[in-house]
Amino acid sequence: MANQTVLCDIGEGICTLTLNRPDRLNAWTAEMHSELKDALYQAGADPDVRVIILTGAGRGFCAGADMGGLQAIGGGASPDRKTKTQAGLPGGSTLAEFRMPYSYFPAIPKFIISAINGPAAGLGFIIPLYTDLRFAAESAVFTTSFAQRGLIAEHGVSWLLPRLVGQSAALDLLCSARKIRAPEALSLGLVSRVIPDDKLMAETRAYARLMADTVSPRSVAVMKRQVWEAAFQSLAEATTQANHEMELSFQTADFKEGVAHFLEKRAARFTGR
Structure with missing residues (x-):
């Protein structure tokens, strides 16, 4: 799994996936989308992987969709909505809801932690919501940004966000597109822990090691599936x-x-x- 826009490192039962366009604050591209999905499915099927960490290279997590692609759409190009269809993984959810272009994370039968190391905007705001747990660096900044681009609540965020922060807070974040910092994200329930920047990966890995070393991977897969499917x-x-x-x-x-x-x-x- 040696990719260009997504780096993969596996060791001690932990697979760390790193969005790797640091010069563009890891802005999202079709290539990154495809590589991340492939990497997650491979990690989900790897018996040596117990926990997956998702983070960003450099000083940001993900600045959202690459503006070059958005400009092309604004100029009349059709958005590319195609995505590869992957077979379900043993132990993962088989619900149709978790087979959409970005909603497949709950179908991965491994626990996924987002280590949000900087700005998370637009798609970079949505992606962590599909993971099972979110840790944020103290410097992390969040914004939905869609309303500032003339867009709408895309890729299921209108379903995900109210379940995490409540309807009023979700409408606030979506419709104002205001920026919030990590402490407010924690108070809203958007993230579970705020960690000093220089300790983010160490503490995230320590949590992942606890899971990799002390709990049944089968139990985790079943409970993850139970919790995500309970909404339906x-x-x-x-x-x-x-x-x-x-x-x-x-x-x-x-x-x-x-x-x-x-x-x-x-x-x-x-x-x-």
Whole structure:
């Protein structure tokens, strides 16, 4: 997975994917879109990967869509909405909702953490919302920016954002397109943790290592799928699904290992089976 616009590093059960156009604040292109999707699916299928970290190279996370592409659309070019269709991954959600051009993140059966290291605007604002957890550097700045470009709430952000920050705050961020800094993002629930810039990756990796070393990857995959799919279920449906998944869990090697390592007072050796 050696790519140009997305860098990949795998070690100690963690796959770190880095958006790699630092001279353009990692502005989004069709090539980056394709490479990131391929990299996430490959990491999702790799048994050696337990957790995925997504971050940006240089001083920004992602400044949104490359303005050259937007200018071409404004000049009459048709936007390229094509995307490769990928087969579902074992353990990942199979809902149609998670097969749209940008909504596939919940279908990846690995926990995905965004380490937001600087400006996150437009598409760069939306992408972290599809990940499972968001950590922000103290210098991070967020803006939806769409209203300032004559655009609308695209790629599912009108569904995602109110579920994280509430309807009023979502309308505020979308319709004003104002910039907010990391402390306000934390107070709104947009991110889960604000970390000093020079410690962002170390603390994100420490959290990822905790997951990679101490919890069952099978349990994580199932719980991730349960939580994302619950938005489309009634309480009865979610409970029925949970009861079924619990019965399946009792039959797994990871369940036996979970009990054994606790009783034997040793480190866990989960296999994901």
